[in-house]
Amino acid sequence: MTTTTRTATCTIEGCTRPVDARGWCKSHYGGWRRHGDPLAVEVGKPAPIGDLVENVEFLLSVREHPENIARRQGYTMAALARRLARHGRADLSAHFDRDRSETRRAR
Numbered sequence: 001m002t003t004t005t006r007t008a009t010c011t012i013e014g015c016t017r018p019v020d021a022r023g024w025c026k027s028h029y030g031g032w033r034r035h036g037d038p039l040a041v042e043v044g045k046p047a048p049i050g051d052l053v054e055n056v057e058f059l060l061s062v063r064e065h066p067e068n069i070a071r072r073q074g075y076t077m078a079a080l081a082r083r084l085a086r087h088g089r090a091d092l093s094a095h096f097d098r099d100r101s102e103t104r105r106a107r
């Protein structure tokens with residue numbers, strides 16, 4: 001194993017994570033890959049699940065489009081569906097489960 005101690009950090013201002021690709025860390029690179037914008041994802045501090053559920057419940061109640069909701073929370077539809085389902089909120093998760101093209105999850 002070669003140990004290259006090159007501490008290149010993410011080029012996004014304020015981000016101190018190591019570079020993964022394209023000058024961005026894993027999170028920012030992931031944001032760029034998923035959304036076409038490295039800043040589309042909130043890095044470092046995913047919202048506590050309680051806040052997330054509250055936000056999602058509220059936004060659904062005001063008939064915000066699920067796609068927008070997921071985006072605003074920094075998730076893809078599939079990722080948000082998964083996170084909600086994992087926390088026993090299959091009822092909420094169902095709203096985001098329409099897009100099965102990205103990650104097919106057969107039980």
Ligand SMILES: [Zn+2]
Pocket residue numbers: 010011012015016017024025026027028043
């Ligand atoms: Zn970064």
